[in-house]
Amino acid sequence: MALSEELVAPWAEWQESYQDGQRLLEAGTYALTEGAVAAGLGVFAGYPITPATDIAEYMSKRLPQIDGYYLQAEDELAGMHMCAGASLGGQKAMTATSGPGYTLMHDAYGWAIVNEIPVVVVDAMRVGPVSGITGAPGQGEFYVSRYCSHGGNIETIVLSPNSVQETFWLTIDAFNLAERFRTVVTILTDQVVADMFEDLFLPGDYGALSDIVVPRRHNLTMPFFPADSSEIDLPPNVIGEGTGVCVSPYTHTEEGYDIEEMEAQWSQTFRLINKIRHHKDEILRYEAVGLDDAEVIAVAYGATARTVKTAVLEARRQGVKAGFLRLISLWPFPDELFERDQPYLVCELNYDGQLVREVMRAAPDKNRVHFMGKSGEMHTVAEVCEALEGVAKHQKMPQQPYIWTEVR
Amino acid sequence: MKPRTEILISGFGGQGVIRMALILGRCAVDQGQRVTMLKSHGTETRGGYVRAQLVISPDYVDSPVVENADLFVAFSAPAYRKFYDLCSGKVLYDPEMVEDIHDDAADRHVEIPSRALARDHFDNALFANMVMLGALTRLAAMDLAVMKDVMVDVIPRAHEQNLRALDLGHGLEVVARRA
Structure with missing residues (x-):
């Protein structure tokens, strides 16, 4: 009897649909960069750290070629806030780091999650405790990626690839989920998958991926933060196009104004938790x-x-x-x-x-x-x-x- | 092609270990194989050892870890000592760098005087890795012409010397005998 095998992930189909392209020998960091570009990345802001430095390096080369922006931030916290800002400005945005930089991002995580801003964050895990050894793999941020900000009352989406090829497809998927759920999606990879070279298929024409890439849409009307709702696939809020939305880390109303009323706090929390919990089946990959x-x-x-x-x-x-x-x-x-x-x-x-x-x-x-x-x-x-x-x-x-x- | 060929290359930082492994891996990819290549870096490149672990297979490779190498290239004595037990196949070593070899498996050892040959022919020991790669190409039963194409594509300069270095290693009598 043949052994049962099952891959439940969108790319199980994607890799059947796209066969025209090139076969390379490249690293996980390269695949991640190309996956982000294929998904329509506009801005990368971050601070280099082993083993995520190569991502910054590839991005700094790649983004100018596609009229995107590479920004070397003063630190990881600023880098992620810049990503949130870029996303509010209508761009798909990403940052990448490893454990020591990841812990510095928690404030920015909270801002992006509570304001429903799509951002993709990469953590290439190395061994700890704390700064550990730069070139050795670890899996120490499993819980940190779940509890990536203070105050509780959130759910998070975290994906983890296990090969260079899967890193490419999973990165596109991460951007799609970030857009659809209007939240931060974390790619929890590790030193081995990031640094490893493997044969990698890349589609020849990223334009042909429009069937699988969720495009950035712009919500310019109220309510900006629908209360008591677990609806997904709402266009992300965008500022600077003749309208604006207030963003803040405080409890806010559907319009985005700070408010100190429990009903508002409860309904905001309902949304942040249940937009993910009520659609778990859309996120399950194994x-x-x-x-x-x-x-x-x-x-x-x-x-x-x-x-x-x-x-x-x-x-x-x-x-x-x-x-x-x-x-x-x-x-x-x-x-x-x-x-x-x-x-x-x-x-x-x-x-x-x-x-x-x-x-x-x-x-x-x-x-x-x-x-x-x-x-x-x-x-x-x-x-x-x-x-x-x-x-x-x-x-x-x-x-x-x-x-x-x-x-x- | 075997279902799984494991190759381990190790030496000091700067000897071209990773470059060798990348060329070898690309050659296998260009010949339609599936490839994984793990490379050590960080503090290991600053004085310790550098290691590349390659797995080549006609099918998708699950574990990329070399636990039982078919071919082991030792460019330094510490690398030889550290990884000898991970190899049950042929051990390619440069006698200039690895002086004491295990005497229990003489038939598995292939002496490649890569540094001496590189100095004699090119006046520069830097070409030793390409001499070794030529030998490895033959012992791994890979295509020399494809290997040359990939090398020219990967290495930006000194193509003429590097091509000759590949030929030198590939044509060694000891290699022809053991291939």
């Missing part, structure tokens, strides 16, 4: 292999998923019925993917355990959710195979050097 008969399901995202998938296929060859679940949309968290009452093995690049906590919350039996954390370097196929066998055959994780299994 890859699954061999879940039907799986005795253990390996869970991973980003670069980690690459070796984990090879390990799952290898474990099957060795007689362990392993399944593979790769999350592409990380937030809102896809609880519905964890309904199977099976043991889960969660592999991620941190020792503290982040993704594993959400899986423990969502799975039927948290005592059968196992953790396999590595720090600074990828899991090996051999390590993951051993762990899959341990969980499937003996219901426990083997002890292996430099791998953390404890979450509590």
